[in-house]
Amino acid sequence: MDAELRLGHGSEPGTTQGPLINPRAVKVLIHTPSVCQVTHQISDAVSKGAKVLKGGKRLEGSYMEPTLLADVTTDMLCTREETFGPLLPVIRFDKEEEALAIANACNVGLAGECITLNLYSQMWRVAEALEVGIVGVNEGLLSTPEATFGGVKQSGLGREGSKYGIDEYLEVKYMCFGGLKP
Template sequence: MGEERSVVLRKWFDLMMLYKEELAQIITYECGKPMSESLGEVAYSASFLEWFSEEARRVYGDFVPSPAKDRKILLLKQPVGVASIITPWNFPSAMISRKAAAALAAGCTVVVKPAEDTPLSALALAELAEKAGVPPGVFNVVPCSRETTPAVGEVLCTDPLVAKISFTGSTATGKVLLKMAADTVKKASMELGGHAPFIVFDSADVDQAVSGAMASKFRNCGQSGIHDGFMDKLGRAMDAELRLGHGSEPGTTQGPLINTRAAEKVVKQIADAVSRGATVLKGGKRLEGSFMEPTLLSDVTTEMICTKEETFGPLLPVIRFNTEEEALAIANASNVGLAGYFFSQDVSQIWRVMEALEVGMVGVNEGLLSTPEAAFGGVKQSGLGVEGSKYGIDEYLEVKYMCFGGLKP
C-alpha cells in the first residue's frame, strides 16, 4: 500500500537526519569531500526520501470518459518490478536515494550497484533502510571491485527478472548499458555526461555571477565588456575562499579528488589548454596524491580538451565572447545537454537564452539548482528521463489500460 511505503520512507528519512554526522564522515573519508559539503549531501540525499514518502500516496490513475455507453475506461499505474540502480562516486549517497526513494515509493524492489570507489555510503543507507522497516530483499546493495564491475553491470542489465535500469555516469558507459538492456527491452532512465556552460553577460551583476561560479565550479564564458572585471573578482574570490586540505579538517573547502587518475586527467586538460594558448591565472599544479590546486584559465578556446570533456576537478576555463549568439553557439556545440547557467539582468535576454539553451536544466542568476521538488534530467546525449519532482516516480511505473465492458446502460 502506498500509505505503508510512505511511513517507511519517512522513518528512513528521520534516521538519516539522526545519523547525519556519521553519514557525512563516511562520505568525507571515502570520496574526499569537505565535511560541510558531506553534511549538505546527507541533507540533500535525505530530502528525496522525504519527498517520495509523500509522493507514494499520490500515484493516481485516470478515469477516462468512454465513447460507448456499455463500457468504462480506466488507466491504472503499477510498479514496473525489479529496478537495477547503478550510481557514481561523486554523490555516493544522494544518487542512490534519488533513485531508490522513487522506486520504493512506486512499489518496486531495487538492486543497487554503487561505484567501486564509494561502497560504504550505500551500505550505510542499507543499514538505515533495515532499521526503518524496509523489508528484507527490497533494498539490496551489491558492492564490487573495478575488475568485477563490467560483469556485475551486465547481469543487472540483462537478467530477465530486471524490469528497469536507472544509471548515472558517463555517456559512453550509458550507451553500453542501453545496448545490453535492449535485448530484453527494459525500461531505462539515464543521467549521463554534461559539460555545463556558465555564461556571464554584460548586464550581469558581476558579484552575483562570481558567487554563482564559486558555488557551481563549472566552466565559464564571460562577455567581453565585463570579462576582465569578472576574472579579477573571480581570482580574488578563489584566493579568499578556497583552502585545500583533508575533508575532515576545519576550514577545508577543497579536498582530494576521488583518485590519482582523476588528478592526472585534470593535469592533462591543463597542459593541453596551455599548449594551445591558454593562460594559467591561478593554480595549475598537482600536489601530493590526488590533490589539485584550484585552477583558473583564461584565453580558452573551444578547441581545447577542457571544453569538450567533463573534468571532475577544480578547473575553471573561461572563454571570452562578444555576442549573445556567439555565447549560445559555444554552449550548444556540445553533444550533451544536462545543465546550463547564465547571469543577466536583461529580462528579454533571459527568456531568449533560457529557451535557446539546449539543456534540461537552466539556472538563471543562480549557480545551485538541485532540489527534490524539481525535475533533474538532460537532453541530447545527457540521458533519458528525469529524477526528482512529481515526475520522478513515473520512471518506475507503467500504465495499464482496463476496458470494463458489458455494462448495461
C-alpha cells in the same frame, strides 16, 4: 576566488570545495588511466594557448585546486568534454547568439550557467536556448533534493532525484472504461 573557495573535507566548517568524487574519478582517462582528466584538460588547453589565471595544480589525494583558464578556444578538450572537477574555462564572445552557439556546439549537455544583469528577458531566453538538462542563472549551486539531475545529448537520458526521478521506475498505463452506468 581565494576568499570564496576553501578546500577541505566536506564535514569541516568553512569548506566550500571537497575532493574529486573518489580516487577512481582522478584517473578517468580510458587510454591512460594514470592521468587525471582535469589536469589533462588543463594541459591540453595550455598547449593550445590558454593561460592559467588561478590554480591548476593537483593536490594530495583526490584534491584539485580550483582552476580559472583564460584565452580558451573551442578546439580545447575542456570545451568539448564533461569536466567533473573545479575547472572554469573562460571564452570571450561579442553577442549572445555567439555564446549560445559555442555552448550548444558541445556533444554533451549536463549543465549550463548564465551570468547576467538582465534578470528578465535575457535570462529566460538564454536558459531556454541552452541545450542542457540543468541551467543555473546567476547561481553556481544548482543541486538540491527537490531538483532533478540529468543531462541531454551524450550526457545521458532520464532524470534522477525529485518526484521526476521516480518516473524511470514506473510503467504508465492509460485505462478508459465505457458502459458503466449506476
